Amino acid sequence: MQLFWSQGYEATSLQDLLVATGLSKSSLYESFGNKQSLFEAAFSRYFDARAEQMYERLELAGSPLTFIRDCLLSVVEEAGQEMPRGCMLVNVANEFSNSDPAVRRLIELATRRFRQVFERAFEQAQACGEIGDGRPPASLALYTHCVMAGLRTQVKSGLSPAELLIVVGLAMENVR
Secondary structure, three states, rough: HHHHHOOOOOOOOOOHHHHHOOOOOOHHHHHHHHHHHHHHHHHHHHHHHHHHHHHHHHHOOOOHHHHHHHHHHHOOOOOOOOOOOOOOOHHHHHHHOOOHHHHHHHHHHHHHHHHHHHHHHHHHHOOOOOOEEEEEEEHHHHHHHHHHHHHEEEEHOOOOOOHHHHHHHHHHHHOO
């Protein structure tokens, strides 16, 4: 998973995978069938684990809006790194786009899972009075997911932390 996340699918060679997994070529093929199947398993593992971590962080957060803000700020932390790897979902979506139906389905599933976490946070924010109930939580979740994906792309393009913080501030104003 780490290898595909940092290098992408196309740039990851079979030899890279053999070294990373410690498997022989025959064992790798016996276990996963092919590079594509291994990639799909790694990507699924990524978004399942990340969604679970996000739910846990939401439960531990001081408030639902604090959770949302902290998610956005976590992206800013990558700014200034020499080679930010970004979000695997964003990377995969950019690399594959609509070219592979199986991967497209996984991208849609991952997107839905992350948006569900944000939707739950906004439902909780409305329930506790942090925000009004004038906008559907699903719409706020969609907006937040798009902002987060945009921030991740801008980190990789070299936007400064100060500029990214402006976007986070505007996004938080817009969800209130």
